[in-house]
Amino acid sequence: MSCQxxxxxxxxxxxxxxxxxxxxxxxxxxxxxxxxxxxLKQLTKIWDAPAAIEILEPxxxxxxxxxxxxxxxxxxxxxxxxxxxxxxxxxxxxxxTVIILIGILTGAYLGTLPSDPDSAISGQAPLVAAKEAFxxxxxxxxxxxxxxxxxxxxxxxxxxxxx
Amino acid sequence: xFFSFPVSNEKREQQSSYSEEESVQDYExxxxxxxxxxxxxxxxxxxxKKLVINVCFRLVGNKDEAEDLTQDVFLAIFRSAQHFNxxxxxxxxxxxxxxxxxxxxxxxKKYRHWFSLDDTSTCNESADLDLVSSxxxxxxxxxxxxxxxxxxxxNQLPADQRIAVMLQRYEGLSCQEIAAIAECSVGAVQAxxxxxxxxxYQKLLPYLKEI
Numbered sequence: 001m002s003c004q005x006x007x008x009x010x011x012x013x014x015x016x017x018x019x020x021x022x023x024x025x026x027x028x029x030x031x032x033x034x035x036x037x038x039x040l041k042q043l044t045k046i047w048d049a050p051a052a053i054e055i056l057e058p059x060x061x062x063x064x065x066x067x068x069x070x071x072x073x074x075x076x077x078x079x080x081x082x083x084x085x086x087x088x089x090x091x092x093x094x095x096x097t098v099i100i101l102i103g104i105l106t107g108a109y110l111g112t113l114p115s116d117p118d119s120a121i122s123g124q125a126p127l128v129a130a131k132e133a134f135x136x137x138x139x140x141x142x143x144x145x146x147x148x149x150x151x152x153x154x155x156x157x158x159x160x161x162x163x
Numbered sequence: 164x165f166f167s168f169p170v171s172n173e174k175r176e177q178q179s180s181y182s183e184e185e186s187v188q189d190y191e192x193x194x195x196x197x198x199x200x201x202x203x204x205x206x207x208x209x210x211x212k213k214l215v216i217n218v219c220f221r222l223v224g225n226k227d228e229a230e231d232l233t234q235d236v237f238l239a240i241f242r243s244a245q246h247f248n249x250x251x252x253x254x255x256x257x258x259x260x261x262x263x264x265x266x267x268x269x270x271x272k273k274y275r276h277w278f279s280l281d282d283t284s285t286c287n288e289s290a291d292l293d294l295v296s297s298x299x300x301x302x303x304x305x306x307x308x309x310x311x312x313x314x315x316x317x318n319q320l321p322a323d324q325r326i327a328v329m330l331q332r333y334e335g336l337s338c339q340e341i342a343a344i345a346e347c348s349v350g351a352v353q354a355x356x357x358x359x360x361x362x363x364y365q366k367l368l369p370y371l372k373e374i
Contacts, residue, residue, distance in 0.1 A: 011360035017353075042371040043364075046309045053310050053333065056220045058212045058233055063205065066237050070201065085195065086202045 001025060006036050010043050134159060185210075189253035196244040208237055211254070214334075215261045221329055222265035224318065232268055236261045251343055258334075258344045262326055316366035317359075324359035327352055 006029050012018050013026050030037050138159070189210075195203030215236050220229035239260050247256060317328050326345060330336045338356075342349045 008361055008364055011364050046313060046367060056216050058216045059230060062230060063208055066234050069238055070241060085200055
């Protein structure tokens with residue numbers, strides 16, 4: 001390959017975009033040709049500088065400019081709907097946490113209230129106590145529950161009524 | 164034919180894992196934008212604003228015009244989200260919109276110049292090339308000047324070659340990704356890059372003696 005032909009392909013050589021055989025051929029040529037080697041050095045210097053390019057940052061107010069030009073059909077309710085849409089993923093875990101917290105706090109509060117067992121059996125307490133005393137003195141507690149139509153049952157009801 | 168590209172394998176792997184993870188989120192954002200969700204649109208804007216403004220900037224070469232174009236690109240994204248089908252990646256679709264609007268802008272600018280009586284401005288379809296910042300450290304000056312030369316040469320290429328080179332050189336995209344953006348075959352992209360680099364060599368030749 002002539003020097004002229006080699007030089008035309010040096011950018012492709014630098015970017016490794018040549019077929020392997022052609023790449024090797026140019027490499028061999030460069031090893032023995034000072035002129036083409038010098039040319040490659042110059043080209044490398046100018047071509048390998050993309051880092052020097054400026055990276056542009058958009059201005060701070062660009063979003064406001066764009067947002068102001070969006071379709072005006074969106075009203076306050078639409079924006080609230082957007083907000084809800086974006087928060088929807090968090091809604092269920094947050095609601096579950098709130099419910100559990102309310103349960104724990106209510107339980108803790110109820111646990112601190114004084115208990116009043118007398119109020120629970122007011123009125124019925126003497127009657128129940130008498131019935132239990134009779135069952136114990138007459139040794140009826142040895143029996144299981146007496147069926148209502150049985151002799152034991154009739155006897156028990158008569159004795160209870162007498163007392 | 165064997166082709167490899169200057170972007171390292173490591174960088175390409177990082178890009179592909181990043182894009183796989185991100186593209187799922189991108190699709191979700193697009194679905195929300197289809198329903199008119201402004202918050203999802205703002206999230207997409209935050210994610211792609213830098214990419215869009217820099218693609219526009221490299222194509223038109225002017226900061227103010229790049230910012231105006233970025234605005235147009237995002238408005239176009241919002242309007243056309245309804246028509247987005249999941250056949251391509253969201254980033255590919257955004258690149259395509261940014262490139263098309265930038266090229267349209269350059270074409271309009273060119274026509275405006277033709278019909279304008281004011282002949283003081285020099286305008287063509289390529290960028291004005293105010294691309295390298297002047298407020299960088301002094302030791303970078305040579306590199307910046309060299310990059311300015313390269314950019315000037317790239318901007319003189321035909322549009323298809325220019326886009327292929329820009330996406331490869333500055334965005335680090337693979338031939339497959341460039342093909343998806345340009346809606347052509349991988350072979351066509353490789354041919355464009357091949358032609359572009361031969362053309363670029365001719366355009367850079369006068370500057371090589373000065374270095």
